[in-house]
Amino acid sequence: MSLDVLDAFYEAGKDIIVVSGNMDNPGITNAFPSKHVLKIDEVTIGIIHGWGSTFGIRDRIRTEFSDVQVIVYGHTHQAFNQIENGILFFNPGSPTDTRFTKENSIGIIYVQGKNVHGELIVL
Known part of the structure; x- marks a missing residue:
């Protein structure tokens, strides 16, 4: 992600939430947090x-949050949409990566009241 891309979203009047990652440039990592929590209807996300190896990533990121129903993450570029121990873990995958995944994908999370589910869309 570059600041130019973010500026384009802001100029278009779009509401976006940004968290920084391990491959972001210092302009991003200095400007945005490494994690964020938001509430939509009755669902905390x-x-x-x-970070780190694909193996155990959900265990690592789970410790970063308390009292959430959904954790959205990236890093692995591998799509994932599954409930584990009462938490929906959702990784939309990557629309462009061909190194770490065989299928490119994006994802949508639907929230209505206290109900939530994710959808992965293979491109």
Whole structure:
């Protein structure tokens, strides 16, 4: 992500939430937090990039949040949409990466009241 891309979203009047990741330039990592929590209707969502090996990533990021129903993460570039121990772990994958994943994807999270589910869309 570059600041130019973010500026384009802001200029278009779009509301966005940004968390920094391990490959972001200092302009991003200095300007944005490594994690964020938001509430939509009755659902609390944690957003984080993630770090380290693919193995155990959900255990690591789970410790960064308390009292969330959803954790959205990236880092692995591998799509994931599954409930574990009462938490929906959602990784939309990557629309462009061909190194770490065989299928490019994006994702959508639907929230209505206290109900939430994710959808992965293979491109």
